Amino acid sequence: MITLQHYLVVSAALFSLGILGVLTRRNAVNVLMSIELILNSANVNLVAFSRFGPGGLQGQLFAVFVIVIAAAEVAVGLAIVLTLYRLRRSPNLDEADILKG
Amino acid sequence: MQQVWKDVSLLWPELALTIGLLLVVLVDSSGAKARDGMSRLLTVASLAAAFVFCIQLQAQAPSSLVFSGMLVVDPLAIAFRAILAAASLLVALIFTFKNSRELHGLGQGEFYALLLALTLSNMLLASSNDMVMLYLSLEMVSITSYVMVAYMKGDRMSNEASLKYVLFGAVATGSMVYGLSLLYGLSGATAIPKVQEFLASGVTDQNRLAIYAISLLIFAGFGFKVAAVPFHFWCPDVYQGAPTPVTALLSVAPKAAGFAIMLRFFYRGFAVAGTGPWDLAGAIDWPSVLMVISALTMTVGNIAALTQTNMKRLLAYSSIAHAGYLMMGVVALSLNGARALIVYLVTYLAMNLGAFLVVTLIHGQEGTFDLRDYAGMSRRAPLLTLAMAIFLLSLVGIPPFVGFMGKLYVFAAVIEKGPTYVWYAVVGALNAAIGAYYYFRVLKTMVIDPEEGQKPVLAIAPVDLAWVGAFALANFVPIFFWGAIEGWARASLVLWAGR
Numbered sequence: 001m002i003t004l005q006h007y008l009v010v011s012a013a014l015f016s017l018g019i020l021g022v023l024t025r026r027n028a029v030n031v032l033m034s035i036e037l038i039l040n041s042a043n044v045n046l047v048a049f050s051r052f053g054p055g056g057l058q059g060q061l062f063a064v065f066v067i068v069i070a071a072a073e074v075a076v077g078l079a080i081v082l083t084l085y086r087l088r089r090s091p092n093l094d095e096a097d098i099l100k101g
Numbered sequence: 102m103q104q105v106w107k108d109v110s111l112l113w114p115e116l117a118l119t120i121g122l123l124l125v126v127l128v129d130s131s132g133a134k135a136r137d138g139m140s141r142l143l144t145v146a147s148l149a150a151a152f153v154f155c156i157q158l159q160a161q162a163p164s165s166l167v168f169s170g171m172l173v174v175d176p177l178a179i180a181f182r183a184i185l186a187a188a189s190l191l192v193a194l195i196f197t198f199k200n201s202r203e204l205h206g207l208g209q210g211e212f213y214a215l216l217l218a219l220t221l222s223n224m225l226l227a228s229s230n231d232m233v234m235l236y237l238s239l240e241m242v243s244i245t246s247y248v249m250v251a252y253m254k255g256d257r258m259s260n261e262a263s264l265k266y267v268l269f270g271a272v273a274t275g276s277m278v279y280g281l282s283l284l285y286g287l288s289g290a291t292a293i294p295k296v297q298e299f300l301a302s303g304v305t306d307q308n309r310l311a312i313y314a315i316s317l318l319i320f321a322g323f324g325f326k327v328a329a330v331p332f333h334f335w336c337p338d339v340y341q342g343a344p345t346p347v348t349a350l351l352s353v354a355p356k357a358a359g360f361a362i363m364l365r366f367f368y369r370g371f372a373v374a375g376t377g378p379w380d381l382a383g384a385i386d387w388p389s390v391l392m393v394i395s396a397l398t399m400t401v402g403n404i405a406a407l408t409q410t411n412m413k414r415l416l417a418y419s420s421i422a423h424a425g426y427l428m429m430g431v432v433a434l435s436l437n438g439a440r441a442l443i444v445y446l447v448t449y450l451a452m453n454l455g456a457f458l459v460v461t462l463i464h465g466q467e468g469t470f471d472l473r474d475y476a477g478m479s480r481r482a483p484l485l486t487l488a489m490a491i492f493l494l495s496l497v498g499i500p501p502f503v504g505f506m507g508k509l510y511v512f513a514a515v516i517e518k519g520p521t522y523v524w525y526a527v528v529g530a531l532n533a534a535i536g537a538y539y540y541f542r543v544l545k546t547m548v549i550d551p552e553e554g555q556k557p558v559l560a561i562a563p564v565d566l567a568w569v570g571a572f573a574l575a576n577f578v579p580i581f582f583w584g585a586i587e588g589w590a591r592a593s594l595v596l597w598a599g600r
Contacts (some may be wrong), residue, residue: 054289
């Protein structure tokens with residue numbers, strides 16, 4: 001029997017993996033992928049709470065909006081990675097270092 | 102149907118912006134010769150209309166939920182919407198496009214469309230009453246500002262700033278939505294007032310720990326929007342890399358919207374309304390957590406600003422410090438705190454946009470943001486220097502200028518909370534003193550420092566000088582009509598408190 005706890009553990013693991021990926025990856029595209037993990041951990045939570053909790057369908061509705069926003073965010077993120085790649089021929093974040101101080 | 106019309110009549114400002122936005126997109130893609138001028142006209146007109154509608158709505162003082170509780174229209178939300186419309190209107194009128202050397206030769210229609218979308222989402226954020234709406238509008242603000250920051254396509258700095266903004270913002274708002282999902286699970290509803298009902302109905306000790314963790318996760322999103330420590334790292338880079346008109350707007354508008362929603366979220370979700378100070382719902386003591394964050398924010402902002410030589414970067418750190426002062430209004434957990442926040446934001450609009458206007462005009466002539474190139478400005482542009490002196494003194498918080506009134510209100514709101522808050526006010530006062538150092542350093546460079554060689558006098562167009570003058574006047578004339586501003590701020594202090 002899969003209970004709410006199982007879903008929460010999975011989503012917590014996804015969230016932690018996402019944060020870990022953001023902190024350790026050099027490649028901007030990989031960081032964007034890790035961000036997707038973070039957003040999907042929230043989605044798992046929302047849908048699980050909607051199924052098992054007192055919240056009704058609001059959680060599933062919220063999850064749909066999160067998916068839409070995630071797509072929009074990644075579209076803008078990738079566009080910016082691409083323009084920056086055209087300008088300096090590297091997707092690596094540690095080379096984006098002209099702004100500091 | 103009648104309900105829909107009633108709801109729509111409370112959202113005229115947003116409707117004006119939406120119509121303006123669609124028209125700008127249409128006009129820009131029409132390929133007509135006069136499309137740049139037309140999109141500018143449409144933008145200014147719809148922003149002005151939104152501002153006027155806000156003022157009109159405020160006179161009616163409505164207080165109700167709109168669209169099944171997704172948005173709330175109450176005098177507090179309307180006050181913030183008016184501030185947001187005014188900020189965008191000023192940026193559209195004065196900063197773009199003629200005055201910005203950085204935006205030269207770039208498409209104008211898209212910029213105005215983004216500006217309108219940013220204003221619209223800021224307004225929605227300021228009046229959100231539901232976690233779904235909160236998250237949606239927060240992300241809409243973020244995504245439009247990412248694109249605006251990267252507006253200089255061929256410029257590495259602009260793109261790098263935007264990339265940092267995207268990655269940082271996505272993680273912060275991702276953490277926030279994770280926190281929101283957990284809060285939804287606990288309280289069983291996405292409406293913010295329902296969260297308060299849940300908290301007020303009694304919280305077990307286990308849940309209390311969870312709610313602390315959740316509120317920190319959610320604060321990541323708000324902290325990112327207002328650039329509070331430790332979510333401020335994007336701020337200096339983005340402010341420096343973005344085109345100056347965008348920087349000027351970002352330094353005021355998303356901050357105002359962020360504080361509006363922070364106020365609403367914590368007051369309507371995590372506190373129980375009272376006539377004087379409010380109570381904490383479920384004994385979740387968030388003000389002391391926010392107090393530490395706010396004290397850190399102003400200290401880090403001010404200390405990092407001490408050594409900056411790039412004007413945009415310096416003003417970025419200064420805006421971080423001001424976010425710290427502004428947060429005092431949220432921490433005070435009373436209606437006086439909310440009033441302080443509104444007054445501070447209005448004064449901050451006048452002083453910060455003014456300072457950015459001077460920076461933009463000097464860049465337009467000289468092509469530099471470096472503080473060292475400001476040496477001798479008192480000879481080369483005496484009027485600009487005088488105006489800059491007024492803006493900087495206002496930012497410090499010296500009495501004849503409005504910046505002082507903002508600081509007075511936030512400090513007063515904190516001190517009236519009692520002796521446990523005194524250390525906090527002392528930290529704020531010490532920070533104002535540290536802040537004075539770097540603002541005066543800019544002034545010293547402009548007035549005293551010797552210039553290299555005899556550079557020509559700056560030729561600033563009379564209309565721009567008039568705008569600078571208007572901003573300068575806005576920094577001390579309101580002191581003489583303070584009763585009106587005080588009355589306006591007091592009338593705005595109604596939070597919708599039904600169910």
